Amino acid sequence: MVMGYSWPITNYCFPERPVMPPLKTTVACPNCRLPVPVVLEQLFDVTQDPDAKRRFLSGQFNLINCPNCRFQGQAASILVYHDADKELLLSFTPMGLGLPQAEQERAVGKLVNEVINKLPQEKRKGYLLNPKPAFTLQGMIDRIYEADGITKEMLDAQRAKAQLMQKLLTASDEQIKALVAENDAQIDETFFQILAASAQAAAAAGNEAAAQRMVDVQNKVLAHSRFGSQYRERQARVEAAVRELQALGDKLTPDRLMELILKAESDDQVAAYVSLARPLVDYAFFESLTRRIDRAAGDEKARLTQRRDLILRMTQDIDAAAKARLQETAALLRKLVEAPDLERALRESAPQIDETFLAVLNENIAAAQKAGRPEVVARLTAISDGIHRLIQESAPPEIKLVNELLDLPTDAEAEAALQARANEITPELVSTLNYLAENLRQNGRADMADRLEKLYGVALGQVMAANWKK
Template identity: 45%
Template sequence: MALSNVRCPNCRSPLSLRVEQLVDAERDPSAKARLLSGALNRVRCPVCGWEGQLATPLVYHDPQHELLLTYVPVEVSLPKREQEQLIGSLINQAISHLPPEKRKGYLLQPQAVLTLQGLVERVLQADGITREQLEAQRARLRLFEDLLRTPTDSLEAFIASHDAELDETFFQLASMTVQASREAQGSQAMNERLERALALSSYGTRLLAQQAEVEAAAESLGRLGEPLTREAVLDLILDAPSEAREAALASLARPALDYTFFQILSERIEKAEGDEKRRLTDVRQRLLRLTQEIDAAQEARVAQAASLLRMLVRADDLDRALREALPAIDDLFLGLLGANLQAAQERGDAATLERLRQIDDKLRDVIRDSLPPSLRLAQQVVAEPDEATAMRLIDEKAASVDGDFVNALLTMAQRLEVSGDAAGAARLERLHRHAVGVSMRHKLAGGHA
């Protein structure tokens, strides 16, 4: 996308930037995300500090929903003929990327919208989001703005009066708003306020309790040792002190909860009597429901990861798309990327393989650069195949061996243990113990190498 020369709407200073005028939801889903988040054509003038969305003609195209929208801001003083020529050329660009079989009648009847907000609403409505849901979203955004404006000494009272509204959807929407902000200092302040609100809210209290249950469940699974049998997992679940722990164990040990596992549980139910029989039956019902929910959530995550990967493969500006996609990158996405790399190599698809390798290389760079020094060191240590060399690396970088580093090694060791890699877990536990010693010696020495 070429640079365009425009003027700041506030002080009229000349600006050089990339202006997006065609949003093709199929070819570049990240452009659609920028449109919906308010980040599309957002600019900050280095002269006067004005920040906002640049007023420019737009064409929005979504072949899946057969939607073709046009928008020309009233403040853009273009003669009608020039407007028609510009919109026509943008529509032709959208059509040119479609195969002949997808060129349908809706392309001959573009729908004009009067405002940018109206365009966004039409896009969301096509995605199945109702006007009521849009209003609920706006209400949550207004609540977030009120939260940010609330004085610190009034924060607890504000949260108490809005506690029911501070739910999972609110915090997700607020987090997305923070991520869309381009001001680092402002983002940090918003994050700090959001974290404080989370800690004070009932939702945050429940979330912390769930995290504590997951940690306790992981610890108890780790104590089972190897090999991890279905009978041992079942005994652990039946001895769980609460349904929350039961759910955490089921989630962490999901691969063990297979047909044979439920056969073992059913046999115990048949042998039991009275209250114990009813208790075991209730446990079985809860576990069946939990496994269905876990599998459905996993399928949804896989679908989201696959959609994200397709978006990155088609993205015109890969660097930008990767930066925007980073919050959604997790172990599942990385595993899917690896599987697609292997599949492309096996079928000899050179073009796809090259693109996936490009994504993989750039993604590793972006992730590494975004990590604090201690977590970058943890990655280096874990990737080092020779244990003695890994320990020397910890010794040499003692100043970076902080709490985050030590916790990262412990977390990775626990994951390997749960997944059945006893040797890998033992190796990381030895490195963890070594790191704890290095950290303590470094602190006793006054923080000097």
């Protein structure tokens, strides 16, 4: 599905009305009052930039990082949020700015004009003339959630989970056990989503210690909670289904897949089969299943019908999620293409960059080359190079060493280079080489797996020799 996707390059490289870029300025640090640089974003127009909603709700905007007193927080600023699909136009003016009413109205009016000017004539409606003011930033966030159908009760429940997360992050191991026992009913999928999002935000902000603490707490909560126990059981069933499909390899046929799906003991197993072998679950697959249902009777007919409905819902969800992910990826790539500060934009967007994004990026580089657009190729290549720099920066030492060894032309050169760096060979490197070799072989990359296995042998020999000398 990814490989078939390509949006027209001519449409996004030269927008008629570019999204209002953030403003580079300086503000007084709220703590020490010294001037600090900040990238100020005041307009969050979801209609023009779908990623704006995520940035706004995550609070990852207008961030102050004072080099003098180490204060970290948000710069106070007038904000406008717009979502044309929901006819939602909100404004917020912090009281601390102390602006006269007339000046507030002028500033908000300027931002609203930016919104209106980007809309086609047929989408300019009455709500645009009356932005709804929020008295607090949290109130503005609540209105956005309410427009999504999330009630105050649901928001209160989510805040309670966030508060529980904060308590767990500052608790000792024994206190974590007690807190989990006391609040087991609150610990569910939403709780772990909040924790994961917080860890991603911390990592994106460069706070590796906080991100690692959140991962440690997540593992402890999984170990002690009822949800964690259920999660492990589900994971075991899914992993068993994955191993079964991997063992079949090229021998997996639509008929064999149907047998596996129909014999599956849980919805989790069905989901694993369907998601991993989605191309086989096509129109012919459903026709064959329908014929089985027509031949069945009684309880078996009802069971097969229920299973078919489940498979249909799962395929629809998978396809919808894939489509939404591609749309998000397209929006992110547009944002990076148009970003005035590419390095900063890449760092802020790091949590969203995955294999899907890289596949779409490579597709567009190839399309730009074919279309004879050297300026677009240069910009997209700069994005690709920047991503690889980020990956290299954040990679553990053993991964960096493995990448360097894989870049060498021959196996002999890679082995010689590893032997020359014997002081960098650790048990962690040996484990990494073994894991990566197995993983690449399972994914059909036999050439790279062969090299890693040879390097694994060299590294293991070095570790054993070092231990023998002790």
